[in-house]
Amino acid sequence: MTAPTPRPRSCPNCHSIGAPRIVPGIPDMPCMDVWHDAPPAPTGPEPEELREQLAAIEHQRWADWQQYMHSLCTVTADGLAIPAKLAERWERQIGTPYANLTEVEKDSDREQVDRYWPVVAAQVSALQADVARLERERNEARAVVEEAKRATRRLSSALIAVSPLLETPYTDAPEWTPWARFVAPALKRLRSSMGMTGDADA
16 A cells, blocks of 8 residues: 655745745645645644553563562472562552652552653644644634735725726627626635625725
């Protein structure tokens, strides 16, 4: 199977890495390249890579615990014998919710969480950065849309101003004028795509 082509980091048309920019040579019109419709590349490790990182930490945690437990047990002909006091303490801890443990016992659990914490914290930071970036891009996109709406209003006003020059019927199709056939429908579609209604204004 052929791997998909990676999404370019910036738009090949307006070279923006976020919201579309105004394209040089096309006054007041934002870039409409399909690059802006594609989702941005994710930050941080892929889910499977993250899973493997956590699994490696878990294996090391388990191995350390087993080594510690074995060091406290007695080797017998049948295997390992756990000292009665340890067995009693561990049974008590097994049946005790975390909230009811002593602070010393909680610290022991916190030390285990600290093994995972750098990976988890990095993921949280990456997600927070993504949220902040998306918020900036949303604000930038809103600004571009508002500017495009203003440009559309100016364009509408300009076209209406010259509409008398475009109202002369075609000689071979007197029921049509350049305004009715081309300008008015295009202007209607443009205003509709911008979510604009009502008469044009400056």
